[in-house]
Amino acid sequence: MGAAPAIGAVRASAFTVPTDGPEADGTFAWDSTTLVLAEVEAGGETGLGFSYTGAAAAGLVAGPLAASVRGLSAFDPPRAFAAMRHAVRNLGRAGLCATAISALDLALWELKAKLHGLALATLLGQARDAVPIYGSGGFTSYSDAQLEAQLRCWVERDGCRWVKMKIGTDPSADPHRVAVARRAIGERELFVDANGAFSVKGALRFADIAAHQGVAWFEEPVTSDDVDGLRLVRERAPAGMDIAAGEYGYTLDDARRLLAAGAVDCLQADATRIGGLTGFLRVAALCEAHHIDLSGHCAPAMHLHAAAAAPNLRHLEWFHDHARIEHLLFDGAPHPRDGAVRPDPSRPGHGLSLRAADAEPFRVH
Numbered sequence: 001m002g003a004a005p006a007i008g009a010v011r012a013s014a015f016t017v018p019t020d021g022p023e024a025d026g027t028f029a030w031d032s033t034t035l036v037l038a039e040v041e042a043g044g045e046t047g048l049g050f051s052y053t054g055a056a057a058a059g060l061v062a063g064p065l066a067a068s069v070r071g072l073s074a075f076d077p078p079r080a081f082a083a084m085r086h087a088v089r090n091l092g093r094a095g096l097c098a099t100a101i102s103a104l105d106l107a108l109w110e111l112k113a114k115l116h117g118l119a120l121a122t123l124l125g126q127a128r129d130a131v132p133i134y135g136s137g138g139f140t141s142y143s144d145a146q147l148e149a150q151l152r153c154w155v156e157r158d159g160c161r162w163v164k165m166k167i168g169t170d171p172s173a174d175p176h177r178v179a180v181a182r183r184a185i186g187e188r189e190l191f192v193d194a195n196g197a198f199s200v201k202g203a204l205r206f207a208d209i210a211a212h213q214g215v216a217w218f219e220e221p222v223t224s225d226d227v228d229g230l231r232l233v234r235e236r237a238p239a240g241m242d243i244a245a246g247e248y249g250y251t252l253d254d255a256r257r258l259l260a261a262g263a264v265d266c267l268q269a270d271a272t273r274i275g276g277l278t279g280f281l282r283v284a285a286l287c288e289a290h291h292i293d294l295s296g297h298c299a300p301a302m303h304l305h306a307a308a309a310a311p312n313l314r315h316l317e318w319f320h321d322h323a324r325i326e327h328l329l330f331d332g333a334p335h336p337r338d339g340a341v342r343p344d345p346s347r348p349g350h351g352l353s354l355r356a357a358d359a360e361p362f363r364v365h
Helices: 057-069 077-087 096-115 120-124 144-156 171-185 200-211 227-236 252-260 276-289 300-309 320-329 356-362
Strands: 010-024 029-042 045-052 131-136 162-166 189-193 215-219 242-245 266-269 293-296 313-319
Touching (some): 010 057, 029 057, 029 320, 045 096, 057 096, 077 096, 131 144, 131 189, 131 300, 171 200, 200 215, 200 227, 227 242, 252 276, 276 293, 313 320, 320 356
Parallel strands (some): 131 313, 215 242, 242 266
Antiparallel strands (some): 029 045
């Protein structure tokens, strides 16, 4: 490999895809999901990355972020990451800016892998050949029949060891819904996600009830902004029930605070929010230093290769919305087999290619 090619053109697009039915969790409801795609060129190759965020993030990618990385070495994504963080200093590094940086960082890492003719997992060095997944959906807007059918499909068709459902919209209905889920999955492990819907006492009350149904994972029982509350729930939760949070982390400091407080049994990180592959692997190092497992949050096609490289990864979320969109818009999106997804070493980078004609009807930017 000769001199490093310089980063050239940067493009951004946004696509809004309707859900296949009403969806809700404990604190929100939605009927569509927006994917912001970043593409970056150097040396005759193009890298892509994306985030699930607001369409306005596309303007950040094509504007100040593109200006900050253009001309830098395509072999040095961490340098580009630092330049992007500096470029948004006065805009705020969390939220929308973080998701825009994440999409472009993921594209830059894919670009480097493609320039070397390697799958991204091969470039990074793999800790595992297969990435375990858990099926995730079970929205509070679902009927009992919908909930049961979806969870059973992940177990029987995809071989998932774990499945996750949403709770918290109507706490009085949650014990019944958990019983429906348990009936659907048999002895497989059941996870629940409140998306911060409960108070500390409400979360502990539900945890005591859910323990009798074998719930093994209670995600965001209270808002992740309440670090002390999370720690209290973790300390008092029934034995055998892990407390998880971290999906709304946008910076390394967000992850550090949860770990330093002893607030979680397993930390979640989302590469499409935490700073792309650069941020995700830095969080993985933090988790390893704290002897805490890491779980990848949503966007399975963007996490697959990083998850294969993270030594302390427990599992990756196979989120219904995102898995559906990735198969709708991209060739090469991963398919579960025996409860896991696997990087394809024969496909450079993420192994994805946008089906432009299929994506065009959903374009909003």
